[in-house]
Amino acid sequence: MTLIDGKETARLVRSELAPRAAAFEQKTGRKIGLAVVLVGSDPASEVYVRNKQKACAETGIASYLCALPETVEEDELEARVKEISSREEVDGVLVQLPLPAHLDAQAVLRCIPACKDVDGFSAENFGKLARGEGGLAPCTPLGVMELLRRYRVEIEGKRAAVLGRSNIVGRPMALMLLNANATVTVCHSKTRELPAVLSKADLLVAAVGKPKFVTAEMVKEGAVVIDVGVNRAEGKLCGDVDFDAVSKKASLITPVPGGVGPMTVAMLLKNTVAAAESRA
Ligand code: NAP
Numbered sequence: 535m536t537l538i539d540g541k542e543t544a545r546l547v548r549s550e551l552a553p554r555a556a557a558f559e560q561k562t563g564r565k566i567g568l569a570v571v572l573v574g575s576d577p578a579s580e581v582y583v584r585n586k587q588k589a590c591a592e593t594g595i596a597s598y599l600c601a602l603p604e605t606v607e608e609d610e611l612e613a614r615v616k617e618i619s620s621r622e623e624v625d626g627v628l629v630q631l632p633l634p635a636h637l638d639a640q641a642v643l644r645c646i647p648a649c650k651d652v653d654g655f656s657a658e659n660f661g662k663l664a665r666g667e668g669g670l671a672p673c674t675p676l677g678v679m680e681l682l683r684r685y686r687v688e689i690e691g692k693r694a695a696v697l698g699r700s701n702i703v704g705r706p707m708a709l710m711l712l713n714a715n716a717t718v719t720v721c722h723s724k725t726r727e728l729p730a731v732l733s734k735a736d737l738l739v740a741a742v743g744k745p746k747f748v749t750a751e752m753v754k755e756g757a758v759v760i761d762v763g764v765n766r767a768e769g770k771l772c773g774d775v776d777f778d779a780v781s782k783k784a785s786l787i788t789p790v791p792g793g794v795g796p797m798t799v800a801m802l803l804k805n806t807v808a809a810a811e812s813r814a
Contacts, residue, residue, distance in 0.1 A: 677797025
């Protein structure tokens, strides 16, 4: 069994992006810029935002934080997102989710032009992904694809199963695997005979949000298993896969933490660099 090292791969991705960011600065006279909009003071969101800012700094990307109070009105937030998106020095914009309940996240995300939508959440970018036309794609599934590529996992012609169909992970993941010529099955809470369906997959991506949900009986001998889940169980961080049991059957597997997680931020930086380069 090979353990897929997301931390090291993310470091490698960042080290490849740094010279591109430097070349951009030399050519244009300014740094590539990422704007992060943070509403309220949710501790987890604040940690995520700090991690993104730190990764930007390490890669030579400028980050601009727009912090707004929990009580901000929808109109005010949309106006701020539009204003920050219009700035020349800003190549990518992201709104840290989730937003407080009184705000309409979809309406806010629509204020970001597709060319600066580095989270890849806009309908335009999602449509491009669905049509296999490129564009900026969501960072977490993009990180999974990057891990598969770097670990030379063959995708074409393989049976892939994606457990979960959220707009930020499962759905775009399934589209990316389909675009890479896998035969893809998407599983969700209404899927019948789930263990039988999953255990046919050569490649299994778990994004269900339930600790250790994927057990050894759901996994084919020799399968590649990618665990997107980030859960807390008994005070410890764990994935959606029962790692101890499943790692005995898998040929390659990602750990949690240190698997897909670090790749998400690396792919955000990659999208930001790509957005800047294509605008320039
Ligand atoms: P989500 O929006 O809650 O979606 C969960 C999906 O799992 C849904 O499609 C749901 O089906 C399906 N599901 C729930 N219970 C099921 C069951 N018993 N059997 C089969 N399917 C079931 O979650 P998400 O945002 O996609 O996130 C998934 C996990 O990834 C979470 O642990 C999250 O923390 C993690 N995550 C990690 C990163 C990272 O950077 N590593 C990024 C994003 C998310 P229905 O559609 O039928 O409800």
